[in-house]
Amino acid sequence: MRTRSILLCMMLMGSAHASIVVIGNPANTNSVSAEELQRLYTGKSSSFANGDSVVPLNLSDANALRASFDEKAMGRSSSQIKAYWSKLVFTGKGTPPKEVNTEEEMVKLVSNNPNLLGYVSSGTDVSSVKVLLTIN
Helix, strand or coil, X not given: CHHHHHHHHHHHHHHHCCCEEEEECCCCCCCCCHHHHHHHHCXXXXXXXXXXXXXXXXXXXXXXHHHHHHXXXXXXXXXXXXXXXXXXXXXXXXXXXEEECCHHXXXXXXXXXXXXXXXXXXXXXXXXXXXXXXXX
16 A cells, blocks of 8 residues: 555656646647747737637646646646636636646647647647647
8 A cells, every 4th residue: 555655646746747748730830938828828818929819728627737737837826827717707808718628638629620729748649739839
């Protein structure tokens, strides 16, 4: 039992330090900066710098990578992000990004739609999508 607990802790620690890969459709000719990513995921922008429209996807709250993305990419805790979106939704000023349950679902959706933007952990197979940014 103790060995299992130690292994679980080691796996969780490893995932906390994994890089996050921001992905787009292979047809997407845009790149994305960290600042632009924040604007897209906070609803302050709905297009890339060149004017192409973009729809960001988020992992569900139940996915551990979501908290890591919120902290590393957004610079806020998940509860701060949730409070931010609650206020915008309540006042009718915004709609949070659509949520998906798994990284595999994220990759599949992004690979099939040039307007979608998503993120996965660095160990995920991203051969069907384009890597736009890596966040360490």
